[in-house]
Amino acid sequence: MNRLATILALAAAPALADPDPEALRRLVRQDCGSCHGMTLKGGLGPDIRPAALASYQRDDLTTVILDGIPGTPMPPWRPLLSEGDAAWIADYLLRGDPE
Template sequence: MPKTAILILMMTAPAVAGDLTPERASELERLVLQDCGSCHGLTLKGGLGPDLRAETLAGRSAEVLTDIVLDGVPGTAMPPWRPLLSEPEARWIAEFLLKGNAE
């Protein structure tokens, strides 16, 4: 494969959650605490939406949580965020919640 083709593939490949800039990670943290907090409670202990603290999410995979962030939960108030977030961003949020960083 020519070097230019490899370079193009690398530039167009989606970023992984760990590749987000510190600025974007900070924006996503604010989104979790403010936007998610508006339904899940400002301390994420639950409200209209369920508790999002790490101990409550234990046993859930990052993949499942990423899908929930991206596609929402039909029949509930949980909207799909896919129009606003990339998959790596949603994965970052899932990992952030699982690590308990929002507490």
């Protein structure tokens, strides 16, 4: 399947739904955690705890999540996440997890 088809196939379902905090928190820990570490302190990818992201605006971070950073392993999550989901994750990362 080419990428466009993947995007069309996968974007349809989540696009209109409200962000599901439980599922997104899990996604951040488990799946972003594949590269950034389950505690988000970094791994192959950089530290993404609040102090490390201090220079990012919410919208910029949302864009990075949706479109990735070309030339690096940071992939575009747009095929899997709505803009609302990505903005929720950006807020969550900038705010930090109260746990």
